[in-house]
Amino acid sequence: xxxCWLVKSxxxxxxxxxxxRDGRTCWDGVRNYQARNFLRDQMKAGDPVLFYxxxxxxxxxxxxxxxxxxxxxxxxxxxxxxxHFDPAATEENPIWMMVDIEFIQKFARPVTLAEMKADPDxxxxxxxxxxxxxxxxxxxxxxxxxxxxxxx
Numbered sequence: 623x624x625x626c627w628l629v630k631s632x633x634x635x636x637x638x639x640x641x642x643r644d645g646r647t648c649w650d651g652v653r654n655y656q657a658r659n660f661l662r663d664q665m666k667a668g669d670p671v672l673f674y675x676x677x678x679x680x681x682x683x684x685x686x687x688x689x690x691x692x693x694x695x696x697x698x699x700x701x702x703x704x705x706h707f708d709p710a711a712t713e714e715n716p717i718w719m720m721v722d723i724e725f726i727q728k729f730a731r732p733v734t735l736a737e738m739k740a741d742p743d744x745x746x747x748x749x750x751x752x753x754x755x756x757x758x759x760x761x762x763x764x765x766x767x768x769x770x771x772x773x774x
Contacts (some may be wrong), residue, residue: 623660625664626766628672628683628749629723630757638673638685638728644692646724649758650698651706653718657758661720664760671723672761672769674749675732682732683769691722729773743768 629649631637641647652658671687685691695716698706711717739750748759 624666624669626670626672626761626763627660627665627689628674628759628761629687630674630676633675633678634677635671637675640724640761641673641685641723641725642685642728644725646722648691648696648720648722650696650720652696652720652754652757653706653708657756658717660756660758660760661721665689665693665721665755665758667692670726670766672766676757680732680734680736683729683738683773684732685728686726686770687723688726689721690724693719693721696720731773733769733772737772738769741768741772 625692636647652661667689672683673685673687673703674683675681689726696706696718699708699711699716699718700713701707708717738744738747738748744750744765747752747761747765748756
């Protein structure tokens, strides 16, 4: 199986419904080096992605996507009027990367963070760890399968 991932988005900024409408989108604005490294070095076309609504009531994994384009420079880092601007990013040294993801499905029911924390089968899930704030993170295959079972 390909590597499995989780991406976080506030539903007021970009939701699973937005992805369903658009079909695919670039995953831009990642400004954490560890998350950037996952995007740049490890995410591959075809990898499945859990879509997580953060800062929601309740926070939950709400659907599935797939990486459809591997890492390329995040052009939003060079837009001085944009919210993701980084003056250190240049065309020669873009610093920040993004991938494209495509919609697969919305879950029949959200899998809440509280449920995941309470599920012994999800012990070790990075998302459920105290202080875990990465917007892009790997997910173990067994955890991915368990969450998909719960959501479907």
